[in-house]
Amino acid sequence: MTILIPSYEPDERLLLLVYRLKELSDVDILVVDDGSGELYQHIFKVLETSGCTVLHHDTNRGKGGALKTGFHYLKDIGEQGNIICADSDGQHLPEDIMRISQELDEPGRHLMLGSRQFSGKVPFRSRFGNTLTRMVYSFTTGIKIHDTQTGLRGFPAHMLDWLCQIPGERFEYEMNMLLRAQKDGYAIDELFINTIYLEHNKSSHFRPLMDSISVYLPILLFSASSFLSGILDFILLLQIQYFTGNLFIAVLLSRICSSTFNFTMNRRYVFATSQDSTLRTSLTKYFTLAIIVLLLNYGVLFMYHEQLGMPLILAKLLTEASIFLISYWAQRRYVY
Template sequence: MQSNRTVSVVIPAKNEAPSLAGVLARIRNLPMVSEVVVVDDGSTDATAEVSIAGGASVTRNPYSLGNGGAIKAGARAATGDILVFMDADGQHQPEDIPKLLEKMDEGYDMVVGARTSANSQAGLHRAAANGFYNRFASWMVGQPILDLTSGFRAVRANKFRRFLFLLPNGFSYPTTITMSFFRSGLPVAYLPVEVKKRIGRSHVRIVRDGIRFLLIIFKIGTLFSPMKLFLPVSLGFFGTGIAYYVYTYLTQHRFTNMSALLLITSVLVFLIGLVSEQIAALNFKGTDGDDHL
């Protein structure tokens, strides 16, 4: 493990006082950690006080900005070369941090602590949803993604901060940053980790956040690989138009307006996808520098 780098642990926290003391005490036992930054995201309990007592520096949001907003605030405040993001609820094990850092030494810019079906504490519905997200994202980037939504990860700070402008303020920051790294050709690794049952209540709401994640899927498609969404739709319209033309030609011996509409729509969808692909490329202009730690 490299000895000349500094490691900052960033913990977003909203009303997590009951679990924070134990988490911070375990982090203090890790000699490679240079600092711990707790982002108090509009808490109404003693989150800030417990964090200070536990030796962490505290960044306070005057009101809740969301998990992604807290992550961005922590990334700006942290001073380490490596940023380790983890939850404050006791699910992520501080003892896994050295494993993430050792994996980074193999040449990766981001290492994600991946939950597996054997150790995940998510319910059946969330496990199924996460599996769908993983498969969809893997298809989009052409690389296997084992855990798209894991909030436990280690990243190189200079690489991570390039994408702050893309990150949403809600719960979908892991999705966006993972896709951003893959889109920019930055190496990402997954490391299976043990996940415990959280302490306290979850801030995720099934219906509300489920709808948000559904929207995220479409946003991911149009932001990172538009043609992988637009091309199948275009081919679908084209195939339907050809099939309908064959049908009307055989039964009525003519080319109908509906066939023309379907074929024209296929061309328009393809052209929109082509333009979207160019816009997506512009989003990542300037994020492909060659600096390394």
């Protein structure tokens, strides 16, 4: 097992964490200095003397960049044990870090989160930010996670290839993990840990505005691609129906175009993956679902427009409202 700790401008709390971990177990510890500068090199030298492996960035690349440097290193040396990622600011108890590894030893475990319960005296910014992110993530993906922003995460070694391919260099990297995990076949499990905030979390390097934007951007892109494809489908339906007078052809062609657009946007900009095997699997699932939705869409639209005599625009709006929840649930459950 290896404990991976990304670190930027650390203090003595990192040393204390490492010492306590070594007291609990003869574990390998990998620390990534994310461009902390000369003022902090004495801390990293102490870590090296104590037996830690320390990798250095010349400049600050962000937490995601530091984690990926660690993952690439572990992949190159052929790591076979569990990998546990922990923060360097003392917010994760050594006992909780070890518990994550023990849980990963259970069959079928993939991404294990050390989830904070946010009880007791928790800074408002941290409580509010996690609550909001949890709600948005749950609505967007259909997955309920108590703590989407935890830095305590565990992975088996066979996930290293996948971890190295996740896009993002700063805090958005950890959100991208959660957005892609289920889609790529990795289960997400949680283990509740102690919630520790030292001095109101003032040592955090999280930038409230810029890093919040980067965290929410993948979720916003995911939602925006669905919204834009819906607009495209609506416009094409009206135009094709106007020129052909055939409702089925209009529904078929507009749905093919909007589905292709939606799939391409999600693959290229939301999940940013190009693995051929994953592409074939998700492509098959997506367009199988698209055919089912298309037939359902046509049936409901035919009833409203042809049988009940509603104007096409009104009929289209009612149709989309009727099948939206079914379509949305199916896409997030079986495709993305």
